[in-house]
Amino acid sequence: MGTQLRASCCHHINGFFSTVPTLSTPEASASLHSNNLNRRQKGILVLEKSVIGLNLKKEIRGRRRRIGINGIVASSSSNVAAAPSWDSWKPPKKASSDPSLSDILWPSAGAFAAMAILGKIDQILAPKGVSMTIAPLGAVCAVLFASPSTPAARKYNMFMAQIGCAAIGVVAFTLLGPGWLARSTALAASIAFMIYARAAHPPAASLPLLFIDGVKLHRLNYWYALFPGAAGCVVLCLIVSSLTLFSKKKKFNMNIASNFKPNLTTIVLILLA
Numbered sequence: 001m002g003t004q005l006r007a008s009c010c011h012h013i014n015g016f017f018s019t020v021p022t023l024s025t026p027e028a029s030a031s032l033h034s035n036n037l038n039r040r041q042k043g044i045l046v047l048e049k050s051v052i053g054l055n056l057k058k059e060i061r062g063r064r065r066r067i068g069i070n071g072i073v074a075s076s077s078s079n080v081a082a083a084p085s086w087d088s089w090k091p092p093k094k095a096s097s098d099p100s101l102s103d104i105l106w107p108s109a110g111a112f113a114a115m116a117i118l119g120k121i122d123q124i125l126a127p128k129g130v131s132m133t134i135a136p137l138g139a140v141c142a143v144l145f146a147s148p149s150t151p152a153a154r155k156y157n158m159f160m161a162q163i164g165c166a167a168i169g170v171v172a173f174t175l176l177g178p179g180w181l182a183r184s185t186a187l188a189a190s191i192a193f194m195i196y197a198r199a200a201h202p203p204a205a206s207l208p209l210l211f212i213d214g215v216k217l218h219r220l221n222y223w224y225a226l227f228p229g230a231a232g233c234v235v236l237c238l239i240v241s242s243l244t245l246f247s248k249k250k251k252f253n254m255n256i257a258s259n260f261k262p263n264l265t266t267i268v269l270i271l272l273a
Helices: 002-018 026-076 076-087 101-128 134-146 155-176 180-196 202-214 213-225 229-249 264-272
Strands: none
Touching: 026 180, 101 134, 101 213, 101 229, 134 202, 134 229, 155 202, 155 213, 180 202, 202 213, 213 229
8 A cells, every 4th residue: 555655646746747847948957857856855755754654553553453352351351350459369479499497497586586685674674664565666576587678677767767756656646635636647647757758667657656545655755756666676686686697607408498388278277276
């Protein structure tokens, strides 16, 4: 179709220029001949652009038709359409290397040591009526020991979020008192603060709620910004540093995941035990 269109256009152009009357002088005929050539070249360029545009439009229409057909097929099949919604419920794909015994043992031992040390500190602080073993520090242990390479485990994110969110909880309780309004406002402000400060640390979002609902913590007032959240994180960071040194010296290379392949019956028995 493009070749026929180009041939017909060239025929019309040649016929148009052939009807132009010639002049008698050589200079005039030469200028007329050059003008005819320029016009003919411009016409050919315009024709080539139009042909290219038609080809592109055909290709785009063909792609749209193929995409539309694929979309209809995907929507007609319930299994294919439901696959993306079920992906979040499936376990992640198997990594290139399964976790070794060291990858499981050392983080678990670190979490045990962290809670044991915080429990001993609680015994010392018991006469004063305060405690360092709070629920957010358990979430911090999970971040530091199980996923130390994530942004939430960075020292800046951890301490900035712990101090800032705890202070926001104190301010919300002071201005709004106990209740749902103080909790919702403090949580929203904490999330906004972490986004603005680029210090995403999810465990810190529970500190304002803990202060608003914890009557024993009200006596700390603005000291709550440093204790027990930030102070507990200092202890956890020291434990993580010590654990890193021990894990480098002593490693257990036995692969647990390849040796232990539970079936559905084994999982049910473990849950019921």
